[in-house]
Amino acid sequence: ITRMEFVRYLLRIPLPGKYQREIKPRLVELTWTLLRKGEQNLEKQLELWRRTIFALSPITFILVGSGLGLRLLQKNRGFHIGVGALTGLLFFLFMMVGEFLAYRTGTPFPLWLPVFVFGVLGILLWR
Numbered sequence: 001i002t003r004m005e006f007v008r009y010l011l012r013i014p015l016p017g018k019y020q021r022e023i024k025p026r027l028v029e030l031t032w033t034l035l036r037k038g039e040q041n042l043e044k045q046l047e048l049w050r051r052t053i054f055a056l057s058p059i060t061f062i063l064v065g066s067g068l069g070l071r072l073l074q075k076n077r078g079f080h081i082g083v084g085a086l087t088g089l090l091f092f093l094f095m096m097v098g099e100f101l102a103y104r105t106g107t108p109f110p111l112w113l114p115v116f117v118f119g120v121l122g123i124l125l126w127r
């Protein structure tokens with residue numbers, strides 16, 4: 001009675017049958033290969049394209065950021081941090097607009113809107 005050993009303690013409560021059901025994972029919890037399996041619908045396609053766009057976004061930010069760095073000759077670091085934050089917010093704003101257009105049109109292609117806009121902007125800033 002001097003000590004309680006909770007390491008050896010095991011509590012088991014049997015649940016009724018109605019609670020023993022399979023829980024389906026959400027689309028964002030599925031892996032890439034599980035998303036590609038089965039019947040493809042718009043939700044699965046959008047999730048696949050969204051993951052691809054998020055994977056390519058650093059390349060887009062490097063292209064735009066280096067072009068902006070060549071054009072903006074400011075000594076103030078706060079200005080550059082603000083421009084970087086504004087660029088990131090604009091990217092995700094275009095991402096939301098592309099997702100809205102994708103739902104409206106029924107195709108996942110408008111989801112590429114931020115990559116296209118920032119790619120063109122980066123190429124224009126490099127000239």
